[in-house]
Amino acid sequence: MLEKYKTQFIGNSIQFVVLDEKGLVRESDNTCFLLKTGDSLKEFHPFFESLEAIVPEANNEITFNCIHLESEGKELITDLVLRREDNALLLVIYDLTQHYNEYQSVAQARNESIIQEQLIALKNIELEERERFKDQFIRNFSHEIRNPLTSIMSLTQVLSQTDLNAEQEQMVQYLNQSNAQLRLLLEDILSISMISSGKLQLVEKEFNLIKLLNLLTFTYTAKAKEAGLEFVAEIDEKLPQIVASDRLRIYQVLTNILDNAIKYTETGQIEFSVQLNQKRANKANIRFEISDTGRGIPEAQLESIFTSFTQVYDKDKEQGSGLGLSIVKGLLRLMDSEIQLTSELDQGTRFFFDLNLKYPLPSSQRTDKKDEVLDTVVRKTLKKDKYKLLLVEDDVMIQTVVFKFLSGTDRFFIEIVSDGAKVMEEVVNTQYDLIIMDINIPNISGDQIARLIRDFPFKGIKDIPIIGVTGTLYDEDIAAYKAAGMNAIIPKPFAQEELLKAVFRYLK
Amino acid sequence: MQKSKKVLLLGHFGVGKTSLIRRFVSDSFSDAYKVTIGVHITKKVVDLPSGTNLSMILWDLEGTDELHLIRNAYLMGTHGVIFVFDVTRPATFQNIQRDLDIIKEKVKKAPVLIVGNKMDLVDPADVKRLLDENDIDSDYLTSAKTGDEVNEAFLEMASQLDA
Numbered sequence: 001m002l003e004k005y006k007t008q009f010i011g012n013s014i015q016f017v018v019l020d021e022k023g024l025v026r027e028s029d030n031t032c033f034l035l036k037t038g039d040s041l042k043e044f045h046p047f048f049e050s051l052e053a054i055v056p057e058a059n060n061e062i063t064f065n066c067i068h069l070e071s072e073g074k075e076l077i078t079d080l081v082l083r084r085e086d087n088a089l090l091l092v093i094y095d096l097t098q099h100y101n102e103y104q105s106v107a108q109a110r111n112e113s114i115i116q117e118q119l120i121a122l123k124n125i126e127l128e129e130r131e132r133f134k135d136q137f138i139r140n141f142s143h144e145i146r147n148p149l150t151s152i153m154s155l156t157q158v159l160s161q162t163d164l165n166a167e168q169e170q171m172v173q174y175l176n177q178s179n180a181q182l183r184l185l186l187e188d189i190l191s192i193s194m195i196s197s198g199k200l201q202l203v204e205k206e207f208n209l210i211k212l213l214n215l216l217t218f219t220y221t222a223k224a225k226e227a228g229l230e231f232v233a234e235i236d237e238k239l240p241q242i243v244a245s246d247r248l249r250i251y252q253v254l255t256n257i258l259d260n261a262i263k264y265t266e267t268g269q270i271e272f273s274v275q276l277n278q279k280r281a282n283k284a285n286i287r288f289e290i291s292d293t294g295r296g297i298p299e300a301q302l303e304s305i306f307t308s309f310t311q312v313y314d315k316d317k318e319q320g321s322g323l324g325l326s327i328v329k330g331l332l333r334l335m336d337s338e339i340q341l342t343s344e345l346d347q348g349t350r351f352f353f354d355l356n357l358k359y360p361l362p363s364s365q366r367t368d369k370k371d372e373v374l375d376t377v378v379r380k381t382l383k384k385d386k387y388k389l390l391l392v393e394d395d396v397m398i399q400t401v402v403f404k405f406l407s408g409t410d411r412f413f414i415e416i417v418s419d420g421a422k423v424m425e426e427v428v429n430t431q432y433d434l435i436i437m438d439i440n441i442p443n444i445s446g447d448q449i450a451r452l453i454r455d456f457p458f459k460g461i462k463d464i465p466i467i468g469v470t471g472t473l474y475d476e477d478i479a480a481y482k483a484a485g486m487n488a489i490i491p492k493p494f495a496q497e498e499l500l501k502a503v504f505r506y507l508k
Numbered sequence: 509m510q511k512s513k514k515v516l517l518l519g520h521f522g523v524g525k526t527s528l529i530r531r532f533v534s535d536s537f538s539d540a541y542k543v544t545i546g547v548h549i550t551k552k553v554v555d556l557p558s559g560t561n562l563s564m565i566l567w568d569l570e571g572t573d574e575l576h577l578i579r580n581a582y583l584m585g586t587h588g589v590i591f592v593f594d595v596t597r598p599a600t601f602q603n604i605q606r607d608l609d610i611i612k613e614k615v616k617k618a619p620v621l622i623v624g625n626k627m628d629l630v631d632p633a634d635v636k637r638l639l640d641e642n643d644i645d646s647d648y649l650t651s652a653k654t655g656d657e658v659n660e661a662f663l664e665m666a667s668q669l670d671a
Contacts, residue, residue, distance in 0.1 A: 045549070046549050046550060046551035046565050047549040047565075049512055049551065049563065049565055050512070050514040050549065050565040050567070050585060051585070052512065052585075054584050054585045062581055062584070063581060064547075064579075064581045064582070065546060065579060065581070066545055066546020066547065066570075067546060067547055067549070068546060068547065068548045068549070077545070077546065100545055100546065103545055104543060104545045107521075107543045107545055107570075108542070108543040111521045111522055111543050111571070112541065112543075114521075115521075115522045115541075115597070118597050118599050119596070119597065122596075122597065122598070
């Protein structure tokens with residue numbers, strides 16, 4: 001009975017083969033493979049060819065697990081035992097195909113999962129590296145281009161103030177327009193880079209929403225008129241006047257959409273509507289909507305227009321970087337909102353989004369007044385006729401530009417130092433009223449000099465106002481320059497008004 | 509003159525050991541990844557310039573990153589080792605020195621070739637930089653998919669075994 005069960009259970013899975021010293025088959029029960037007397041195992045499968053040198057000692061055996069054996073179309077996964085018995089070799093073949101196949105499935109799933117994890121981790125590292133490279137490239141590019149751009153813009157401005165004939169005036173006007181476009185493009189590239197890298201932080205401050213909307217209405221009425229279009233603004237009277245949010249970014253979103261609307265509308269009108277959805281607690285939910293009677297957007301492109309560098313129509317005919325709507329989408333996401341649109345070909349497009357803005361705020365009315373008071377103070381408290389300014393800048397073009405901007409007011413004596421290492425000597429020897437300092441100057445950086453000045457033991461030197469000028473617009477850099485002791489930072493390129501406003505603000 | 513030599517292919521799983529053998533033995537390739545369990549043994553006879561008829565018995569071992577756990581029975585009678593890594597997965601070569609030390613400890617005197625596989629998936633310049641960074645001196649950079657450098661690697665092993 002036991003023999004019967006045993007045969008049933010293992011009968012088809014174990015083969016015994018007796019071999020001579022040369023590896024030729026003497027006997028085989030042929031349970032798994034057909035082996036005839038006199039067959040050479042070496043010829044049967046290459047596994048046995050590699051065993052020639054491995055013959056077990058007397059009464060010893062060697063076990064090989066999980067060996068794949070194939071013969072005459074049959075493939076088994078086996079454990080093999082080779083054993084020396086008297087004057088012969090015994091080979092036992094255990095067919096464990098089913099068992100090993102189950103293990104194979106488990107190993108397959110495990111290995112695939114591990115490989116996938118490794119590849120994903122690697123892909124992430126690669127993406128992060130690419131992102132870092134892109135950020136650094138844009139940062140450097142933006143920084144490097146700002147010096148020549150400042151020179152071009154500023155010298156164009158200076159040029160426009162000289163005696164020009166009509167033709168020259170026209171050319172300077174074209175130059176100014178191109179400069180403005182170039183500057184906008186640069187700002188767009190920087191914005192999209194900062195949004196995508198998560199480095200753009202909203203600055204929430206109180207501001208007058210109605211004033212902002214009126215400014216936009218005024219500006220775009222003129223722009224629309226110039227383009228032969230009508231501009232219709234509907235500003236809800238129930239809107240709160242003062243809100244707290246990032247004014248600059250809201251302005252950026254609205255101007256991007258409005259510019260687009262004008263750009264893609266040949267006839268008809270642009271409607272700009274701002275309506276109060278609801279007020280709850282101290283938050284106002286406001287719907288901003290801009291619609292045009294332009295050419296519309298094909299349905300297939302409704303999604304892709306929010307992708308960077310995408311323009312729906314022929315690029316040769318359109319100006320702009322194709323970054324505008326991508327910036328809008330990114331900025332609104334930062335403000336917990338989502339841009340939405342409906343469009344019909346040759347009928348027009350409607351963009352809209354809702355913003356939750358805080359209102360009213362305890363110090364609401366103070367914001368505007370504060371600025372007004374500040375302007376008055378600036379104008380009224382200048383005590384001297386002439387002030388001594390030190391300009392620390394190594395770029396000759398920028399030196400010329402700043403010199404031209406400041407000398408036009410006839411209020412300054414200006415000294416120029418182009419080597420960071422000479423600044424302290426100059427500051428100690430001459431009592432300056434203000435320093436305008438480039439951040440990247442040879443030998444010692446502008447922020448390091450600011451730190452040295454602030455640490456100086458004598459009053460009159462340690463408290464000289466310092467205005468930094470830089471091509472860097474990253475928040476963390478600007479914060480670091482201010483922490484080093486700079487009173488204000490002016491980004492390049494800058495206009496004459498920006499520079500003068502900052503200078504007068506810090507003069508005593 | 510006829511010789512028979514046992515060559516082990518070792519390395520982490522998924523590096524392409526089976527594909528390299530398949531390319532060398534039957535000049536074919538499959539993109540499908542099937543995990544090897546245990547060991548597959550195949551054979552290719554190569555005619556060497558020396559006149560030797562070398563029968564290469566190729567042992568394709570189940571991939572593992574724990575080389576010290578490989579069964580001793582698999583290693584017995586080994587004449588040469590080809591250690592394979594995947595150039596797209598640093599995990600397969602970051603500890604190569606430790607892996608080679610284990611191999612040399614277990615299979616003394618056998619020549620060891622180091623082969624980086626899957627070159628068709630990467631830029632050679634990137635691989636060179638990566639290998640330099642990890643201080644890896646590979647003998648061959650292959651692609652089982654395109655066949656690039658595959659025969660060269662196996663024939664180099666054959667030559668070394670014939671010497």
